[in-house]
Amino acid sequence: MSDSILDLFKENQEKAVVDASKKLRVGIIGTGWIADAHMESYKKQPDVEIVAAADLVDGKAEAFMKKWGVEAKCYLSHKEMLDDESLGLDAVSVCTYNRTHAECAIYALNKGVHVLLEKPMCVTLDEAVEIIKAEKASGKVLSIGFQPRLDENMKMIKKIVDSGALGDVYYIQTGGGRRRGIPTPFGTTFIEDKTAGIGALGDIGCYSLDMVLNAVGYPKPLTVSGYKSDFFGKQPSTYPTHPEYADKFGVDDFAAAFVRLEGGIVLDFRIAWAMNIDTPGDTVILGTKGGLRIPSTECWNGSVGGPMTLYHEVCGQQTQTTVPLVKTEGGLFDLKIRSFLDACKYDLPAPVPSSQILYNQAIIDGIARSSELGREIELEIPEV
Numbered sequence: 001m002s003d004s005i006l007d008l009f010k011e012n013q014e015k016a017v018v019d020a021s022k023k024l025r026v027g028i029i030g031t032g033w034i035a036d037a038h039m040e041s042y043k044k045q046p047d048v049e050i051v052a053a054a055d056l057v058d059g060k061a062e063a064f065m066k067k068w069g070v071e072a073k074c075y076l077s078h079k080e081m082l083d084d085e086s087l088g089l090d091a092v093s094v095c096t097y098n099r100t101h102a103e104c105a106i107y108a109l110n111k112g113v114h115v116l117l118e119k120p121m122c123v124t125l126d127e128a129v130e131i132i133k134a135e136k137a138s139g140k141v142l143s144i145g146f147q148p149r150l151d152e153n154m155k156m157i158k159k160i161v162d163s164g165a166l167g168d169v170y171y172i173q174t175g176g177g178r179r180r181g182i183p184t185p186f187g188t189t190f191i192e193d194k195t196a197g198i199g200a201l202g203d204i205g206c207y208s209l210d211m212v213l214n215a216v217g218y219p220k221p222l223t224v225s226g227y228k229s230d231f232f233g234k235q236p237s238t239y240p241t242h243p244e245y246a247d248k249f250g251v252d253d254f255a256a257a258f259v260r261l262e263g264g265i266v267l268d269f270r271i272a273w274a275m276n277i278d279t280p281g282d283t284v285i286l287g288t289k290g291g292l293r294i295p296s297t298e299c300w301n302g303s304v305g306g307p308m309t310l311y312h313e314v315c316g317q318q319t320q321t322t323v324p325l326v327k328t329e330g331g332l333f334d335l336k337i338r339s340f341l342d343a344c345k346y347d348l349p350a351p352v353p354s355s356q357i358l359y360n361q362a363i364i365d366g367i368a369r370s371s372e373l374g375r376e377i378e379l380e381i382p383e384v
């Protein structure tokens with residue numbers, strides 16, 4: 001039988017054709033490390049024109065555009081760029097460090113521009129609330145940059161929970177981390193309080209939280225007992241070539257928490273940029289009918305770390321099933337950019353909605369506050 005006849009039995013996997021008759025005019029705010037990934041993906045989209053970039057560092061946006069061979073206007077702040085109405089901006093990527101996420105996102109939304117905001121959403125719960133108020137008032141798309149959501153293995157976690165195979169979920173253990181891996185390849189913006197605001201907790205912890213909270217439908221967090229520390233970040237020996245970074249370290253390098261969620265689920269969480277062990281363990285979701293083990297040590301890399309195991313009962317027999325890894329078609333960053341653009345063009349819901357990430361941010365904020373107080377706290381999350 002010829003291939004063409006056999007192909008008729010394959011699933012129709014034709015890619016959607018992008019309508020490029022109207023180009024979206026996009027600007028990039030913050031031209032540091034992650035802006036490269038945004039630019040690379042935008043350049044692949046036939047319906048996008050990158051028209052502007054802004055960075056607080058003089059000449060940085062210009063150098064960025066030159067590197068990518070893009071002719072665009074450059075500015076010294078998000079305000080200057082968004083105030084320039086001649087640009088006719090449709091959308092921006094906010095690729096700044098965490099401390100300026102809120103001001104950039106709010107300013108853009110107030111100007112009537114769609115926003116793709118890098119993770120973590122921001123630093124505090126109050127900021128998240130203000131961002132969502134601006135989003136609601138603008139009617140524009142705001143999506144938060146959690147590209148692992150688009151990975152097929154990550155989607156499988158949610159499919160398994162939704163299938164009912166686990167029964168009622170009552171306990172989740174999640175997290176990940178590195179034995180040594182405080183991120184300073186491009187300077188100190190990840191480790192200084194004035195730029196990052198939160199450390200491992202916001203940088204990689206937000207991914208672990210999103211992985212499991214998304215799977216169980218983002219129940220509202222109710223209470224948090226949190227802990228954070230900075231034993232490695234504050235040590236000059238952590239930075240053999242830059243011992244002076246130790247004095248600049250102003251965030252957490254490890255965090256842990258016990259969180260109670262609406263619906264009777266408890267969440268046991270830990271995350272590390274540095275610790276004296278290779279992994280804080282797998283993610284585990286326990287339900288009344290089954291349990292799921294997810295290798296998650298490096299979940300911030302976009303996928304699960306190996307095949308998952310489903311523990312269940314068949315005709316009274318306790319058994320387990322390996323859930324094989326599946327391949328995701330297309331790069332996760334390309335999928336993140338494409339899904340954001342489609343939401344902007346066709347008035348679709350945000351691919352990663354702020355209403356969910358509000359709870360992610362509330363937990364992060366709660367861990368920081370509970371750790372400072374040294375006791376469990378109740379979370380008060382305003383209705384926005």
Ligand SMILES: NC(=O)c1ccc[n+]([C@@H]2O[C@H](COP(=O)([O-])OP(=O)(O)OC[C@H]3O[C@@H](n4cnc5c(N)ncnc54)[C@H](O)[C@@H]3O)[C@@H](O)[C@H]2O)c1
Nearest residue numbers: 030032033034054055056077078096097098100118119189
């Ligand atoms: N989704 C991912 O996979 C991923 C990966 C890495 C980083 N990130 C996130 O991306 C964000 C940026 O990370 P990075 O590594 O690129 O940081 P970076 O420090 O390399 O770059 C941030 C840039 O933003 C600029 N900036 C800050 N405030 C600004 C403002 N108001 N106007 C214009 N420019 C401004 C800074 O001058 C700097 O050049 C962080 O929040 C980080 O968590 C996401």
